[in-house]
Amino acid sequence: MREHGEQGRVFLVGAGPGDPELLMLKALRLLRQADVVVYDRLVSAAVLDLVPEGVSRISVGKAAGHHSLPQDQINELLVRLVRGGRCVVRLKGGDPFVFGRGSEEALRLKKAGIPFEVVPGITAATARSTYAGVPLTHRGVSRGVRLVTGHLREDQEIELDWRALSDPEATLVIYMGLSNLGILRERLIGAGLDPDIPAMAVQNGTLPQQRKLRGTLRNLPERVADAGMGAPLLIIVGRTVALADELDWFQTEEFPQEERHVAAVCLPRT
Numbered sequence: 001m002r003e004h005g006e007q008g009r010v011f012l013v014g015a016g017p018g019d020p021e022l023l024m025l026k027a028l029r030l031l032r033q034a035d036v037v038v039y040d041r042l043v044s045a046a047v048l049d050l051v052p053e054g055v056s057r058i059s060v061g062k063a064a065g066h067h068s069l070p071q072d073q074i075n076e077l078l079v080r081l082v083r084g085g086r087c088v089v090r091l092k093g094g095d096p097f098v099f100g101r102g103s104e105e106a107l108r109l110k111k112a113g114i115p116f117e118v119v120p121g122i123t124a125a126t127a128r129s130t131y132a133g134v135p136l137t138h139r140g141v142s143r144g145v146r147l148v149t150g151h152l153r154e155d156q157e158i159e160l161d162w163r164a165l166s167d168p169e170a171t172l173v174i175y176m177g178l179s180n181l182g183i184l185r186e187r188l189i190g191a192g193l194d195p196d197i198p199a200m201a202v203q204n205g206t207l208p209q210q211r212k213l214r215g216t217l218r219n220l221p222e223r224v225a226d227a228g229m230g231a232p233l234l235i236i237v238g239r240t241v242a243l244a245d246e247l248d249w250f251q252t253e254e255f256p257q258e259e260r261h262v263a264a265v266c267l268p269r270t
């Protein structure tokens, strides 16, 4: 605990995709210095294990549709915890500023006059696609990337610029798209995207139990349902998906599932 009366500070920290080795060094240092860590459901157990014993950990576990703590209460919790000079780490899966509501929390802290800093993390779009063998851009194949959410509140239409999203020369990455996969397909094809463009669904990306399914925009929703794939699921639509046939380095025969957690090992020097 810091000196009484000292101003506390909140660090909004990206936990990255799950593997602790894919965490920023700054994030690791802050996890070791924190007085309290407030974390989401998507933060992996392996990353949480880096929090020293004795440091309080508070789960505000947000599973899709089951927000155990509503966002405004999380905001208030952070404001309350930081009083008394505590160093609070707010740990979020991936990157705090990419579909992580980190900016909402930052605005609340700003309003309360509480100093904060943000530590970026590797977001699902980069981590999960890389581990599935899909480059987000590739010269001559894809010249850009778009990240969108496929989530919509009940009875609401997804408001996206479908024409812009149906650019065949950009890769489209859809977060939280599982429950609306059929609607997303319909709108994209309706806006002119080729139904045969390659598409992929990645579940538990980067983890040893990663599952990926490669299809086309036309058949992906049914194939995902048939395979019984569930959240967290990332959808990638675009021509670079086809490169995974050659570039998948993670889910290979050479790397059986039980060894995937030790993926990055150099051979000893002789």
Ligand code: SAH
Pocket: 042, 092, 093, 094, 095, 096, 097, 098, 099, 100, 122, 123, 124, 125, 128, 174, 175, 176, 177, 202, 203, 204, 205, 206, 231, 232, 233, 234, 235
């Ligand atoms: N801030 C996070 C995103 C939170 S939104 C980030 O930057 O990555 C949650 C969505 O992220 C999920 O619905 C899914 O689309 C994606 N996601 C998170 N973890 C994932 C995983 N292990 N495998 C596949 N997709 C994942």
